[in-house]
Amino acid sequence: MPNWLQFEKSPYLLQHRENPVDWRPWGEEAFQAARQADKPVFLSIGYSTCHWCHVMAHESFEDQTVAEAINQDFIPIKVDREERPDVDAVYMAACTAMTGSGGWPLTVLLTPEQNPFWAGTYLPKRQLLSLLSQAAQLWREDKESLVAAGAELTAHLKRTEEASGGVPDRGLVRQAVSLYAQSFDARWGGFGRAPKFPTPHNLIFLLRYAQRTGDRHAREMAEQTLEAMYRGGLFDHVGGGFARYSTDKKWLAPHFEKMLYDNALLALAYTEVYQETRRPLYAEIVRRTLDYVLRELTDPQGGFYCGQDADSEGVEGKYYVFTPDELKDLLEPRDADIFCRWYGVTPSGNFEGKTILNLIAQEQIDQEPERMKCLREKVYAYRLGRTQLHRDDKVLTAWNGLMIAAMAHAGLALDEPRYLDAAMRAVDFIKRKLTDNSGRLLARWREEQAAHPGKLDDYAFYSWGLLKLYDATFQTQYLAEARRLTVRMYEQFFDEKNGGFYPYASEGEQLITRTKETYDGAMPSGNSVAALVLSRLARLTGESRWRTAADLQLAYLAGAVQEYPAGYGFAMLAFLEELWPSAELVCASQEVPAELTAFLREASRPAMTVLVKTPETAKALGQLVPFTESYPIPEKGVRYYLCQNGACAQPVDSIAQVKAMLEKI
Template identity: 35%
Template sequence: MARSLSVVIKCVIWAIILTTIPILNAVTVDTTVPPKTHVNPANFKQWQIEFNKKLDVIDELLNSAGLNRQAPSYLNELIYQASPYLLRHAVNPINWVEWGDHAFNRAAHEGKLIFLSIGYSTCHWCHVMEKESFVDLEVAKMLNQHFVNIKVDRELQPDIDAYFTDVLTTVKGSAGWPITAILTTKGEPIWIDSYVTKEQLLKISERFAKIWQTKPKRLLQVAENISNQVASLSLETDSKWSTKQAKSNLNGLLSSLDSEQGGLVGAPKFPSESLLILALQAYQQSPNEALKSQLTLWLSRLTSRGIRDHVHGGFHRYATDDIWQVPHYEKMLYNQALLIKTFSKAGYLFKNQYYIDVAKDTVDFLDRVMKSQTGGYYSAIDADYFKQEGRYYLFTKDEKAKFEAKTINAFAWYQYKSKGLYAPYINKQNSDGESLKKARAVLLSERTKLALPHIDKKILLSWNALLVDAFVQLYMVTDDVYYLLKAQSLVITLEEKLIDNGKLKRAYYLNAAGGEALFEDYVYLANAYQSLYTATFESNWQSKAKSLLREIVNRNLVPQKIRNSSDGELISPDALFYQLAKQYVFSDSVISQAARKHKKMLQNAYLRNPKTSFSSVTSLLSLQQTNKRHTFAQGNGQLKLQKGADNQAKLVINLKPKWHINSHMPNEKSLIATELLIDGHKIDDKAYPKPVIKKLGFNQAELSLFEQNLEVDFKAAGKWLSVKLQACSDEVCLLPESFTFRL
């Protein structure tokens, strides 16, 4: 009897479990197709399944943007996308589709124009336009009925974004996000703008829909005119490349910097890291007090004003005013990476420990807030917090008074846009460090009790590769192996998560890699490998860099035309590709041919935009990188400066087998001697090691050489060490090379 009852109870329990499972797996949220839209029922069923998988993620994304999921929830094909930005729009009533041939084919088949919206997850005005227009049924009905609607995440498809940014700049004179455009069925722009209100959007879309139905040729002519204007950006100029003129342009650019606030004149003020790095290189090549004053002013404003987050760490994307005080509060991974690199170089060049500390503090911020459990780093932190820009970083008047009492006025405060909210900043960068440290700890302990702003948790290959390079630069300046290990660990993570069957992927999100890697991804990762090689002289890193460069060429990823060589907020991948490729012109014919071709295109692109092509100047003028380690002889040699106690210093020279440099006293006058100079004065001949005397195949006379690994010890009694040398193998001699080190 007891056994029978036990069996019955077990059967009842299993019945409950089995009847519950379908309920858990069934569609539990009311969903529907967007208005004025026909969707294949089978496709919609798949959307529902995908929606249920991502429901919690979508709700979190909507809440972070101050939105609630509509009832019923509208679904579109963006539900498959590996992007926080696109997923949030997957439940809009607008029938969004991704950029691709299917969208253009559909537009041609249905005879509709294309409505294009480009944005990104942490963009303030993208949020505003979404709340006003993209969740609105009136707007959705208009767009769904008359347009094929394409949504693009600019961070996943920077090539598409770059093109339409150029279009917007050509048409309107400036660009910003979101980008809003109406295109022909072939994707040619007819009309373009940035943020527009709901009323403007309805009026514009209705007007173009009517013209398309009645006078399509008129719009096609407009599209042709705009496309021709943009195409002219990549035409060759009448000007000819001149190294002398490029140097003159650089001097003119540097002399036009903001003498009162640093950086470029006017507002908004971006960090402009590429220009700042270029200016540091220019100073190293030709030190002068005027440029040093400009650079230290610029660096001081970045570290002491509101563009830097003095509580949590890190830097905001840009300042909205012309004194660096009021930031646009989003934080981007690429800014942090480039500023870590910049302050590392500045700390080394100016022997300023504070700059090094800023770089280290920025690394700490990234590890604390933007590092994922997988080891990669997230893309960005939103500016908005509970529907208000910057609210997470601001304090009320009462909070300010409370903290001032606790921190003994260690911080200065500025009032944010007259809204009764305040933000702390440093009045003087070298004020009492201990007081600031304690004050920051007090503020941070309170702020960490709050939920963080929305973080875009996709891991982008290119931006993380920039961070690898930044870690390496910080290691080479500090000799702290901790940062080298961080760089190596991050590279391993990128290789594990973003290489799928031997192919690079653009992004990693929701435990999956997605999107084909672009030219930018390959170049930035190759640069990360090359930086690791410069730092370690370990051949595996060089092999990986070279392999990626060959893959870029073999897969035809190199642009056939350079439309715009300007750096923008990143480093021009075109300029960086040439800088990397020219290091292999003697050792790899495939890369060499691509480098020569790219050089001509880069020169032409520079001539069209000499005032904004900062990285191109670095590459074309072969300006030396600012650090304590360099490779030479096409990567077959390494120089490493080491400082010791009592003003002693050592230059370590490493050479690969079959490579040598002439000694400081070569046996033939025609040969270039290895020469070390301190502030223009030769060091004592006794400092050099004993040379090797031998004959080589190309010369029957005995030669005085340095081979393999050697050290030159000297007294660092000066500011600058100059190194001149010429490397040769058993078969060929390369051009002489010169390097400068800060002592």
């Protein structure tokens, strides 16, 4: 008989609706039930494409003995971490404080007041039963000690040292680069030991730092890592797109789940390295990544889905691996031989007797054999029919913001209108489906139902995506929406006294802590992305409110990053834009000049903001950026107004003259 989760929309929660565990969704009703029954809460947090979440579900949550133990002595609650990142962050911090590490599935025991007194990750069935028995006995015999322990841990989390603020300086940025160099794997790329995560925002920072300073090693670290990730099995050589992380140092064996946010950030990184190197391979990787997203992770109405599972038919990686015999049955003998040699498919395999396709052993990967594209398409079509992948088809505002940024940047840099169209469709989707009647963002949409008030990441990531889309199209509606949402973000989440953004609004549901998060994980922190949004709005609009807010936010981050700046790669991006020379360009013309588009396409120019004033955009731009009203639009030709570091030059009428002036920065 289905439990309480049968009424939810989250694919993760729905995966557990038939469990014999009497799961409830997170909410006051569940905690009221715990108080009335005088039982602790068994909280389980995961997500639908998580391999070890599936393992624990099959071993324990589908088991009648475990279910009886949970139901008898606990009120069980299931949380989708992707829908409720705020809940996940609070209890992941508790797990880290207790154990020194975290991960998913996250298992936490709480008092009915939501205070955690035990936390851990995956537990085999026997260990879980032992934990349940001990915790239930303790609750019956010495509940006061557990309540006290929960209250003490909650107090500790609330006391977590608040950054006192600091002064952004180039030394912090250089220190971050030095720390990356110390942990860099000079043979295989990446940083630290296995498992290796892509963390593409760190790579974007290294590329931009090299661009600004000429530091060749910073660029080499980024480029070697980007090439190595593509060579290995982290990249899906048949269907495109990247898996979540590599379990080994060579990037060969991934944890096979694919997430929207990874592919968005990696597409941005490969676009940047393409613009820096003009190496066609990097442009091809961007296309194969974004085409995968358009093909498999895009809702017909325009939003982007969350991701795809690592497992097929209960087996991790089954969807992705091949044997030589299987390929020989599918392809002509000569084609099968070419395909197997190119992608390293052998009888012994490299993953449980089968082969993860890879290019690690190939000396030259820039020119693949003829017909390879055609062969990949044939293998892809075969793979689709061989087995199926679960797809998490909810749409998250925050993650869509990242993909909008990626599609916009790639659409401009690669001259691919389909990516710009996808970005614009996603914006329209969020406006229609994930914005409430008062203009506030909602966090999740699925099956025509939106839910959960937008959090910091929703506002920050989406606003950044909108600014990137304005940079690519110069349509003022995107700049206006970014500004409107940044006002909302500031009003709901910003600490005007000390700087820093809280993760959720003060007038919404209150959790046991409201700690500002600054450290980057697989995704950049909302605080760092918000800093970049404020900085760029200040430079684009000239509004003093954004300059004041940006300065306070950057000072807050400068205090937060002091001990380990390499853990704050996206904040370093914001520091780069603020601490190195910058430029603001206003273009006045009857239309967006082709020479300007070509100029922006040829290289990444994060140090420069660009506004374009045409007869079509003049009125809206004047309302958003009042100083542009004084720039006349010539009847013929174009006028460029360039300001650098607070000083404005005489207007010029060609992009060549602008380039000459920029070279002097």
